[in-house]
Amino acid sequence: MEDDSEPEQSCWAHLPDVCLRRVFHWLGNRDRSRAALVCRKWNWALYSGSLWRSGTITFYGRPSRAHALELQSALRHAKKFSKYLEHLEVKLLNPYNTAFTQKFQVTMRSLLSHLGECNSRLVSLSIKYLELDRLIWKNVVRAQFIKNLATFLRRVSKRLDYLNLKGARVTLEEGCELLNSLTCLRDKSFISEINIEDFFSLHLPVYSSTLFHQTMSKFHSLVILTFNYNCISDELLDILREQSAHSLCTLNIKCHIHDPHGQVIWGMSWANLAKKAPKLNVNFFFERVLNHDHLARILLVEIPVRSISLRSCYFSDPDWTMRPTLTNLLPAYCHVLQKLTLELNNDHQLLDDELLQLILSCKRLLFLEVWAFLSVTFMERLLQNRAEKKCILTTIK
Structure with missing residues (x-):
């Protein structure tokens, strides 16, 4: 502007500092720089630490x-x-x-x-x-x-509390090097949340790696851990119980068809962890892992499961059936399951009755998302049961 005193006479130049900071808060970097040219007060606002x-x-x-x-x-x-x-x-x-x-x-x-x-x-x-x-x-x-x-x-590492390296796709050695970097100053870390979903390259049986176990043993106050099922072993569950049971609240576990997931985990390992970490909730995300036998090996009754997501990702097999999973496997979590997501290509099998029975048996189920072939009658019955308070669903998608 040609006259530097002109903006001082504008009501915009006299905005209270708290309002001015809110204006700047919603601007992008380039717009903030432009706004800082309006007047001296606006230029000072640009240097407010809360904006950055x-x-x-x-x-x-x-x-x-x-x-x-x-x-x-x-x-x-x-x-x-x-x-x-x-x-x-x-x-x-x-x-x-x-x-x-x-x-x-x-x-x-x-x-x-x-x-x-x-x-x-x-x-x-x-x-x-x-x-x-x-x-x-x-x-x-x-x-x-x-x-x-x-x-x-x-x-x-001394002050970092959250690290998200989702999708890094590194080798086992590279991954452990990065994670060890968080612990090198004191040979331990008190970081509270780590997201290492898809952190390692595909097909790696991380669960059998002593190096990975040694690395994870250095984390002493984990609250939320997000990772893949190919990292899970009895040894890892024991490490979490020994080092982070006092703080651990959430495990987010992704299981993809191309990740190794055939390892045997003892139910006692999960039971011991759940006993030591009473606040623990486990969320499972399955992608194309729909075979009942595979799911049964993973979804043990000792796990405090809060959420399950089963996605077929357009997988289609006329010999495959979802019925045993709905009737035999998932009801084991009827007293703890709060969120259920199903994405199924079930054009060759009708699952209305089985799914409705599962919903009614899950006393704490609040969220239901279904991408599947369902009849209009199913929705009518579900909404009628909700109206009669036979289930407590708050979200249906």
């Missing part, structure tokens, strides 16, 4: 001009206001070639190095879907990125 406690940086595989400017702005502000940063999320959208991953690695090296030196508040870090097993990651670039990330995790 959380940051999201998005890397686009094929960025438009707007996306490229957005990334530059996010990186610039992350460095400029790094001393305030407490929660950082890094997103990769559609990485497609080696040039992109190499540029990403160089950019992240610079960012993590800066944060390691200038930031003392970071408590939450999320970098999802790295997919480091793809060919777009050259070995040297991949190794350098993991090295840089491990170094950064060592620097922030």
Whole structure:
């Protein structure tokens, strides 16, 4: 503006600080920079620490001009206001070639190095879907990125409370190196939440790895752990019981058809953990694991299951039937199950009666989501039972 005093006469220039901060809170980085040019007071608002406690940086595989400017702005502000940063999320959208991953690695090296030196508040870090097993990651670039990330995790391990590396797809050795980085200063970690779903490459029998067991034994106060079923063993359950039973509340477990899931887990291991961790709830997410025998080996009655999701992902087999699972297996959790999601290709079998009976037997079931072939009569009967308070469902999808 030509006259610097003009905005001072505007009512916008005299907004209370708390209102001004809320205005800035809902603006993106680039709009914040523009708003800071309005007047001196608005410029001061830009430097409020509360605006920069959380940051999201998005890397686009094929960025438009707007996306490229957005990334530059996010990186610039992350460095400029790094001393305030407490929660950082890094997103990769559609990485497609080696040039992109190499540029990403160089950019992240610079960012993590800066944060390691200038930031003392970071408590939450999320970098999802790295997919480091793809060919777009050259070995040297991949190794350098993991090295840089491990170094950064060592620097922030003392205060980091949440780590999400979902979809990283690393080798067993690389994964344990990254997790060990959280414990290297004191040979133990008090981080409360870790998401390592799809963290390891496909087909790895992580459950049999002594290295993985040694690594997990260093975490002493886990509250929420999200991971794959191919990590579970009696040894891991014993480790969780010994090290985190006092704090453990939630286990989110994904079981995919391509992940090894044939290991034998003793019901006593689950029972001992549940006894020591009375607040524990377990949520299962099955993808294309629909065979009754496979499910029966996994879904033991000793597990305090709160949620089950069974997704067929368009799997179709005329010889397969869901009926035994609905009538024999899931009713074992009738006193604890609160959420049920079913995505089934059941065009060759009608499951109305079995599903309704299961719902009525589950006394704590609040949430039901079904993608399957069901009759209109089924919905009428379900809603009638809900109206008569024979079930307590609050959400039906």
